[in-house]
Amino acid sequence: MAKIRKDQERETPALSTSSLPDIIFMFLFFFMAVTTMKEITFKVRVSPPTATEVTKLENKSLTRYVYVGKPMEQYIKTMGSETRIQLGDAFADPAEIQQYIINERSAMNESDQSMLTVSIKADKNTKMGVVNDIKQSLRRANALKIVYSAAKKPEATEL
Amino acid sequence: MGKRKTSEINSSSMADIAFLLLIFFLVTTSMSTSTGLARRLPPPLPPDVKAPDQDINKRNLFAVKVNSQNELLVQGELMNIKDLRKKAKEFIENTNNDPNMPVKSKVNIPLVGEVEITKDHVISLQNDVDTEYQAYISVQNELVAAYNELRNDFSRQRFGKIYDDLDEEHQKAVQAVYPQKISEAEPKNYGGVK
Numbered sequence: 001m002a003k004i005r006k007d008q009e010r011e012t013p014a015l016s017t018s019s020l021p022d023i024i025f026m027f028l029f030f031f032m033a034v035t036t037m038k039e040i041t042f043k044v045r046v047s048p049p050t051a052t053e054v055t056k057l058e059n060k061s062l063t064r065y066v067y068v069g070k071p072m073e074q075y076i077k078t079m080g081s082e083t084r085i086q087l088g089d090a091f092a093d094p095a096e097i098q099q100y101i102i103n104e105r106s107a108m109n110e111s112d113q114s115m116l117t118v119s120i121k122a123d124k125n126t127k128m129g130v131v132n133d134i135k136q137s138l139r140r141a142n143a144l145k146i147v148y149s150a151a152k153k154p155e156a157t158e159l
Numbered sequence: 160m161g162k163r164k165t166s167e168i169n170s171s172s173m174a175d176i177a178f179l180l181l182i183f184f185l186v187t188t189s190m191s192t193s194t195g196l197a198r199r200l201p202p203p204l205p206p207d208v209k210a211p212d213q214d215i216n217k218r219n220l221f222a223v224k225v226n227s228q229n230e231l232l233v234q235g236e237l238m239n240i241k242d243l244r245k246k247a248k249e250f251i252e253n254t255n256n257d258p259n260m261p262v263k264s265k266v267n268i269p270l271v272g273e274v275e276i277t278k279d280h281v282i283s284l285q286n287d288v289d290t291e292y293q294a295y296i297s298v299q300n301e302l303v304a305a306y307n308e309l310r311n312d313f314s315r316q317r318f319g320k321i322y323d324d325l326d327e328e329h330q331k332a333v334q335a336v337y338p339q340k341i342s343e344a345e346p347k348n349y350g351g352v353k
Contacts, residue, residue, distance in 0.1 A: 021170065024174055028181045032184055049297070051196060051297070052300055060193070117197075119193060124292050124296070125292065128286045128288060128292060132288070140203050144202060146197075148296055150194065
């Protein structure tokens with residue numbers, strides 16, 4: 001005969017956490033797939049200009065970056081607040097770009113050297129004088145493939 | 160005595176390990192994908208040679224100048240950036256064979272056949288030292304957009320698809336019809352002192 005027990009306290013069973021690792025792993029793989037390793041730590045503040053006709057950069061391993069912008073707060077004391085150039089992890093003079101590119105190129109595979117692309121990541125308020133200097137140095141270093149880094153903006157073009 | 164059971168490995172710390180990995184990847188990676196406008200610089204000149212005056216027929220040249228106030232001078236007229244795309248398209252296409260627009264010549268292109276194109280046109284972009292980068296990029300963007308629209312129109316007309324959906328060979332053909340020719344001259348001081 002079935003007994004109907006009424007008086008006993010009913011306990012909610014503990015939530016099983018055995019699937020938690022799986023969920024976290026899913027997250028992990030998701031992030032591993034959609035993100036990329038940080039190239040460097042920024043020492044200059046770069047908020048890229050926007051454009052509508054941007055294309056994706058195809059080959060990241062063949063790309064070198066030149067950052068242009070105003071130094072971050074913690075560097076203003078030493079570097080001033082004027083627009084500066086950052087190559088790799090350090091501040092640089094415009095004159096150093098040529099040598100930097102040449103060094104970077106000679107460190108690459110010989111078959112890849114001609115495919116070297118230089119991405120100019122400049123802040124949108126940068127004056128073109130600085131960018132022009134960079135372009136001239138890149139020409140002298142024979143790095144002719146360049147990309148003006150810009151963020152994608154939805155249609156509607158206004159200055 | 161019965162068989163000894165190996166006790167199950169306690170997997171409750173698995174979640175913690177996974178969390179650690181997750182946080183590590185969140186910190187060291189960045190979400191941003193690099194996008195931008197690809198360009199090709201002109202080859203360097205030997206140090207003691209002056210820039211040669213390029214002999215370009217005047218009607219083939221579309222001059223865009225940006226001054227220090229980020230204003231545009233297109234073919235000698237002040238212009239709003241919104242109108243630049245249309246103007247550039249008119250110039251590149253030269254539908255009516257206007258004598259002030261670039262010379263059209265018949266060219267035989269594989270997959271397309273014989274077409275009349277303005278193959279010698281050059282868009283020259285000059286900017287001041289004080290021009291803002293955003294303004295410069297906007298102008299570049301409009302010029303690229305003009306080319307992209309022309310290419311898309313042409314592909315749709317001929318192949319019934321937009322340019323991006325064509326295969327490589329067809330893309331090359333369309334590129335040959337509308338070659339991108341944006342030249343970046345040395346900077347000059349326009350617009351006087353600030």
